[in-house]
Amino acid sequence: MAIKKMGWKELMPGDAISGGTAAEFETGDWRSEKPIFHKENCINCYFCWAYCPDSAILLDENKKVVGIDYKYCKGCGICDRECPTKKEKRAITMETERK
Amino acid sequence: MPGLRDLVKKSDPLTGGHRACAGCGAPIVVRQVLMSSKDPVVVVSATGCLEVVTTIFPYSAWTVPFLHNAFENSAATCSGIEAAYQALKRTGKIKEGQHINFVAFGGDGGTYDIGFQSLSGAVERGHDMLYVCYNNEAYMNTGIQRSSATPKGASTTTAPAGKVIPGKVQFSKNLTEIMVAHEMPYVAQSAVGFWRDLTSKAEKAFSIRGPKFINVLQPCRLGWGYKPADTAAIGRLAADTCVWPLYEVENGKYKLTYKPKEKKPVVEFLKSQDRFRHLLKPGNEAILESIQKETDKRWEALLAKSEG
Amino acid sequence: MPRIARTGNEAMAEAMRQINPHVVAAYPITPATEIVMIFAGFVANGVVDTQFVAVESEHSAMSACVGAAAAGCRVMTGTSSQGLQLMSEILPIASALALPIVLCEVNRALSGPINIHCDHSDTMAVRDFGWIQIFAENAQEAYDSVLQAVVIAENMQVRLPAMVTTDGFIISHCMERVEALEDAEVKKYVGEFKAVNSVLDVGKPLTMGCLDLQDYYFEHKMPIVESMKKAKDVILEVGLDFGKQFGREYGLVENYKMDDAEIAMVAMGSTCGTARVVVDELRGKGVKAGLLKVRAFRPFPAEEIKQSLSKLKSVAIMDRSDMFKNQGGQVFTEIRSAMYGGANSPILTNYIYGLGGREISLDDIRKIFAEQKKNAESGEVSQLIQHFGVRI
Structure with a gap:
């Protein structure tokens, strides 16, 4: 995660930077709780995807939900809270993060 | 109307790796609004949580062009970009067919308070832009200070619940109605927790030329005091208790976009958050009553103006 | 070369017309109001291509200028005194973003007490914000310096905003003989605007105006230091070249x-x-x-x-x-x-x-x-x- 700090001559002019570089920054270690994805129960409603503040719901090339991007997931649990699947067949469940 | 099946095909305007709190509602608003645009977007943000957490140099979470200028001027800054676009189009530097949607974001502090003049001016001038207020009802970035969007009774760090003053004394300013008074083409209120409502409103706003304003209630787990998982649920509770009705005003015509099946008492909303906890102690019944009364008054007024 | 009797404000507005910037965002304030008024007339009569943004305050004027300049446009404005003070929050942002905005400033005393006449307290108050500051002695210099300011500010070695000042009423409102260049000469002299960064480039999304903490703020101030050093040479070169081309030489x-x-x-x-x-x-x-x-x-x-x-x-x-x-x-x-x-x-x-x-x-x-x-x-x-x- 550590990026060498640039000197001023290496910076782009005008306090600008290419967009999207935050993808290099991992926030997964913020988690105290961890969402677990159960593909067999997923109905692909995308509620988890729509409400994830961290763009951490992984989709495959066919745009099916395939898991959680733990690089970014902060463990807020919104995905689990918004998942409409029934109690005994949850597509997302939360567990305590073990580090 | 876009469904989530359509939206998932869009590229995400934000990457992960930004520094918003776990469960923050602001990126949810940004993603749902911007992914509703068919055309490329250019984004301006006021100083505030959103700008701070997404642009800590050298890490930018924005995959769309983004400019931050200062706190109180995101509307004026966006109007300058829009003017530049018009100038470059006129002089042939930008092709006629290439439409760009200009979006300015501001928190309630940057919108209701310090940036209000800038917003009002940009709207009056008629720039083709969408202004989105991610309204978390206080200055969250500086540590939960009261704004004119803070509801009555809420405890903030500059209007704390003390022994003689029970949190904020005043009701919130009704900014949405003030924007309606600008007689602009499109004004709407939405909330986190209603993805279809917000994306539909954003899509409609993008289809209209001229100034547009959407005020999105954005629960803040830190400032409001609730479990991070509840962000969307609390937004829904705000609509169900009618403290935050969802509606739109298109060319002056009011339309309620969500009518709760059963209007819940305001206290249901209040008890879900720590910022109102002190109100539930004995002795504050009059305040609770006044909040319910004001909520009812505003709701009834809205119903009277709305069609359908 | 047309010789015309002009006030300082008219001379500056005339320079702006000939420069034909993409965007002008401005707000009226005595004694600079005329610049904006005259320019609005040019816009209304279709003699410029400029998108004129008649904002609701100087704060918004400079904010819109920053937005437009960050969108890859040549941008100008004009103000004075309290107006410059209201802009002052945004002035160092313009220099940090390396935006070559040119501002026609008319020197006027700062309140209080409120006063509309000349002193240099307004311009001096913003002297340390990374803007080039050029003081004109008369309307001719004001005209020439506004043209030069565009070339100086947009020089790739400099890329800083610039303000050209006249003394309120003494220059701004006094009629003098001014030798103006032909429109075509000015067009050639200032050339096409070359953008460095543009937020309108949707194919190459840039983030501008990031939050810098302890680890980068200092580095982002250094280009201003360097540009100001280069600006000295560039002002000299431009002043010398102006003399060669048009017969009136300028220096620091x-x-x-x-x-x-x-x-x-x-x-x-x-x-x-x-x-x-x-x-x-x-x-x-x-x-x-x-x-x-x-x-x-x-x-x-x-x-x-x-x-x-x-x-x-x-x-x-x-x-x-x-x-x-x-x-x-x-x-x-x-x-x-x-x-x-x-x-x-x-x-x-x-x-x-x-x-x-x-x-x-x-x-x-x-x-x-x-x-x-x-x-x-x-x-x-x-x-x-x-x-x-x-x-x-």
């Missing part, structure tokens, strides 16, 4: 009868015109008097000033604003600092004058030169700093 400073001078006045803006008359008069009487006009205040031409003053005996430094620090005004402070460490330093005295538009007459300047003569002869400073022309 102007030495008027300074070669063998023993006493001199240092001034900026319209006062220089008055001082020239007295210098000529004194020369006629055999007094070796001179005038050093400081044209560029930012970047500060310390070496040039040092070179001009080091052989003199006594110098009156004129400040049309006070810093309220008991150490004289801005020009005095900077020149004293520039002279430090030199082998020869003349007696430097400071005259804070003309606040709120208080007139400075030929007699006043004669009196100041007489004091310099006395200092030079006695080798002693009669009074280091004086508030000149104020009633007790």
